[in-house]
Amino acid sequence: MQRNEADGIIISCDFCGTDWDGQAAMVEGHHGSVICLNCVKKALEVAAVGEDKYECTLCLRHNIPASLPRWTNQPKFSAVVCQECLHQAAKALSKAPHSQWKWQGGAKK
Numbered sequence: 001m002q003r004n005e006a007d008g009i010i011i012s013c014d015f016c017g018t019d020w021d022g023q024a025a026m027v028e029g030h031h032g033s034v035i036c037l038n039c040v041k042k043a044l045e046v047a048a049v050g051e052d053k054y055e056c057t058l059c060l061r062h063n064i065p066a067s068l069p070r071w072t073n074q075p076k077f078s079a080v081v082c083q084e085c086l087h088q089a090a091k092a093l094s095k096a097p098h099s100q101w102k103w104q105g106g107a108k109k
């Protein structure tokens, strides 16, 4: 998410609230939503199917079937990421030279 402060626009992760330092590996979704590498790592581990349809903070799709795994950093944050965005973000971050991280999950089928 973005917020305005005296020294300009501050970008922070929608899922953990960490402010972007201009260097860290983060992936942007729609409407200025952002997920950081730490959250992507965590989400890849614990994303799970839920019981209700949901809306993804990153791709803004509505009525995503409950069977598509999601992750949300509850109870502190309300942002939700769907598995498709998560995998997309993981791929993007694997390619980012400064993230120094490779997602292993993409390769195995």
Ligand SMILES: [Zn+2]
Binding pocket: 013, 014, 015, 016, 017, 018, 035, 036, 037, 038, 039, 040
């Ligand atoms: Zn984060």
Ligand SMILES: [Zn+2]
Binding pocket: 056, 057, 058, 059, 060, 061, 081, 082, 083, 084, 085, 086
């Ligand atoms: Zn999504």
